[in-house]
Amino acid sequence: MKYICLGYIEEKKWETKSESERNAFIDECFAYDDVLRKNGHLVGVEALQGPRNAITLRFQNGKVSVTDGPYAETKEQLGGIFILEAKDLNHAIQLLSKHPGVRGGDFINEIRPAADLTEMIRESERRRSATKEK
Amino acid sequence: MTENVAERIREILDTIYSSESRQVLATLIRLLGDFDAAEEALHDAFAVALEQWSRDGVPANPRAWLVSTGRFKAIDGMRRRARFDASLVELVKQLESSASDPEARDDESVADDRLRLIFTCCHPALPPDAQVPMTLREVCGLTTDEIARAFLTRPPTVAQRIVRAKAKIRDARIPYEVPSATDLPDRLDAVLRVVYLVFNEGYSASSGGSLTRHDLSGEAIRLGRLLIELLPEPEAVGLLALMLLQDSRRAARTSPTGDLILLENQDRSLWNRDQIAEGLALVERALTSRRFGPYTLQAAIAAVHAEALSAAATDWARIVGLYNLLLRVEPSPVIELNRAVAVAMRDGPLAGLTMIDAILARGDLAKYHLAHSARADLCRRLGRRVEARAAYEQALALTQQEPERRFLARRLAELPG
Numbered sequence: 001m002k003y004i005c006l007g008y009i010e011e012k013k014w015e016t017k018s019e020s021e022r023n024a025f026i027d028e029c030f031a032y033d034d035v036l037r038k039n040g041h042l043v044g045v046e047a048l049q050g051p052r053n054a055i056t057l058r059f060q061n062g063k064v065s066v067t068d069g070p071y072a073e074t075k076e077q078l079g080g081i082f083i084l085e086a087k088d089l090n091h092a093i094q095l096l097s098k099h100p101g102v103r104g105g106d107f108i109n110e111i112r113p114a115a116d117l118t119e120m121i122r123e124s125e126r127r128r129s130a131t132k133e134k
Numbered sequence: 135m136t137e138n139v140a141e142r143i144r145e146i147l148d149t150i151y152s153s154e155s156r157q158v159l160a161t162l163i164r165l166l167g168d169f170d171a172a173e174e175a176l177h178d179a180f181a182v183a184l185e186q187w188s189r190d191g192v193p194a195n196p197r198a199w200l201v202s203t204g205r206f207k208a209i210d211g212m213r214r215r216a217r218f219d220a221s222l223v224e225l226v227k228q229l230e231s232s233a234s235d236p237e238a239r240d241d242e243s244v245a246d247d248r249l250r251l252i253f254t255c256c257h258p259a260l261p262p263d264a265q266v267p268m269t270l271r272e273v274c275g276l277t278t279d280e281i282a283r284a285f286l287t288r289p290p291t292v293a294q295r296i297v298r299a300k301a302k303i304r305d306a307r308i309p310y311e312v313p314s315a316t317d318l319p320d321r322l323d324a325v326l327r328v329v330y331l332v333f334n335e336g337y338s339a340s341s342g343g344s345l346t347r348h349d350l351s352g353e354a355i356r357l358g359r360l361l362i363e364l365l366p367e368p369e370a371v372g373l374l375a376l377m378l379l380q381d382s383r384r385a386a387r388t389s390p391t392g393d394l395i396l397l398e399n400q401d402r403s404l405w406n407r408d409q410i411a412e413g414l415a416l417v418e419r420a421l422t423s424r425r426f427g428p429y430t431l432q433a434a435i436a437a438v439h440a441e442a443l444s445a446a447a448t449d450w451a452r453i454v455g456l457y458n459l460l461l462r463v464e465p466s467p468v469i470e471l472n473r474a475v476a477v478a479m480r481d482g483p484l485a486g487l488t489m490i491d492a493i494l495a496r497g498d499l500a501k502y503h504l505a506h507s508a509r510a511d512l513c514r515r516l517g518r519r520v521e522a523r524a525a526y527e528q529a530l531a532l533t534q535q536e537p538e539r540r541f542l543a544r545r546l547a548e549l550p551g
Contacts, residue, residue, distance in 0.1 A: 001307050088309035089259060090317075113306040 002043060002083055002114035003092040007107040009079035011050055014106065028100035036084070041095055044083040051077040076108055089113070143188045147180060150196050155180075156275050158200045160247035164310055165205050166229065169272065169300045172204075174211075179204035205229075248273065249360060250310050255299075256324040257308050264299035267292050269328040274353055276335065318365055326373050326429065329357050333377045337384075351381055368423035372430025375416035379436035382409035394541040398445035410440045428464040431456055450480040467498035471505055483512040503532035507542060519549055 017025070036042035054070040070077060080101070086092035092111055101107040155176060162172035179200045193199040209229050216222035255268040270276040278296070282289040302308065313321045336350025358374035386404035387395050395401075417437045420430040435456045442448035457473035470493050478486025490509050499505035510525035526546045533539055 088307040090309050090311065090313070094314075 001086060001088065003086055003089070004112045004114055005082035005084060005092075005096055006078055006110045006112065007080040007082065007101055008074075008076040008110070009107050010076050011079075025100065025104060025106070028104075032099055036095065041085050042082070043085050045081070047080045048078060079107065083114075140184075140188045143184060143192070146192060147183055147187070150200075151180060152275075154197045154200070156251075156273055157248060158197055158204065159272065160251040161201050162204050162208070163251060164247050165201070166208050167310070168304065171208050171212075175204035175208040176200075178207040178211075182207065246312060248357075249312050252325055252328070252357070253312055253321060254303060254308060254310050256321065256328055257303075258321070258324065259306060259308055260299045260302060261295070262324075264295040265324055266328050266331055267295055268299045270332060270335070271296055273357075274332050274335075274350060276350075280335070319367060322361070322365055322367055322370060325361065326369060329354050329361070330373055330377070330429070332357070333380075337380060351377070351384070355381065368420040368426045369429050371416050371423075372420040372426055372433045375413045375420060376429050376433035376436055378409045378413035378416070379433060379440050382406040382413065382440065388537060392537055392540075393544070394537045397439065402443065405440070413437065414440065428460060431460040431463065435460075445479075448479070450476055454480055467493055467496075468502070471499060471502075471508060475508055478512055483515040487512040487516065501532060503529045503538070506532065507538075507545075510542075510545070514545070514549065523549055 014022075033042060033045060051070040054068075056067050056069060056071050058065050058067070082096070084092050084095055086095055089111075096102055096109060096111065102109055158179070159172055159176050162175050163169055166172050166175060182203050183196075183200065187193070209226060212222055212226050212229070216226050251273050252269060255272055256265045260268065267278075267281045270281050271278065278289045278293045282292045312318075333351050333354035336352070336354060355374065355377050358370070358377055362370045362374055382405050383397070383400060385406065386400035386402065387397075389395055413433065414437055417430065417433045420426045421434065435453055438449050438453050438456070453476045454473060457469065457476055461469050461473065471490065474486045474489035474493065476486075477489060487509065490505065490512065493499055494505060494509070506525045506529035510522045510529060513519075513522035513525060523546065526542055526549070530539060530542045530546070533542065
């Protein structure tokens, strides 16, 4: 089963780190990512650029409005996304707990079980093909 | 004749249901991998038993029979549904191949099922206000109404919490397992809290005619024993000690007519010496670990009572000291109230009354009947009849428990006009 892990980080804290501290942290993270990948537990991973480079889209007054900045202005911002393949929730918690990003205390992590949309997609396809036939 | 047999079987099944149904459910959840399917299977199994046992007699091992019948009914039902729903075909195959003969499974695995169930119900991924009702409902078989009363909330609220918790267990795939050694200590705290609440539900049922529901207390003690076998942590030991010491007074705390008898008036020769001996040894064991917490401290307080020959001969100074420690690790108005009562015994009623009035003035225990009955008792001892009457009446209005109501009504009637 897939578990999406959202890692939140306080940008200011990260900025106060020295270069060697950052490098050590990054090396540990990548090394553990490799372990996860080798064992087939890492389906996907993306790091995000900072919230300064975020763009938020909203539909307002009949048109799409584009604004600068993240959707939620919080101290901690989403910094990275992991997609884990795990046996169950305890397994996902175990895998993520060992990640240097969690152990180092820099990230707050939220785990969201992936929703299974198979049935929803099948039904949607049925509806769409029915509309076409008409 | 046939009717008599059916009647007898129904009685046997009632007994088996109350003693074995949770164990059967716990195993069915493991075998079927789903709470709702297991509950349905449990009820199907008992329905089949009523019919089949009347005809063929009671099987040698009723629990194993119920498990395998429930499992069979569940798979059979799923197989029928699989004709219309292809996604079930794989599931049916899987269920049929795994643990094909549940009766042959070793006893240890079956015994662990209840522990699996407890740890799953107390999983930290579930909201705290769902962990306790889940355990009481699934592990102990309490009704939603009983749980609602124990938690001073409404039955639909409890039912909804249970439904949501089950959905999260299924959808987030919270596994049915005893946690790994590294996670065990953390996960134990939530379990202990639940076990003690179960004990209290049995020791002092939240409403109804009978003050004690020994089956639940016994269940909690059994769970406590199982836990210290699995994980001999000081607080688990302390909790078991606390439950045993409280339960040791069970025969002495109600009169033959079911009336409540306070600790100070109890016939101490009725106290269960075996439970006291076991409880005292466990308190000692937990205290010497030096890693104890609130359960061990409460057990130590109960131990002082257990060792005293009478209320007057009780070491109240030691009890006050233990309450002071307890308040430091776990500040709570109920513990403050208990300390106030102990202070009244050590220093006289006025000292205790001053403390209770201070707690009530904060509004903390305004709706807690024991706060008002303790206040009433101290006023009575001080000869403040009008105040005592008002406090007894308030306590009476706040309790739902029949023996306590009778006790308070009696005290009220005994007050000199």
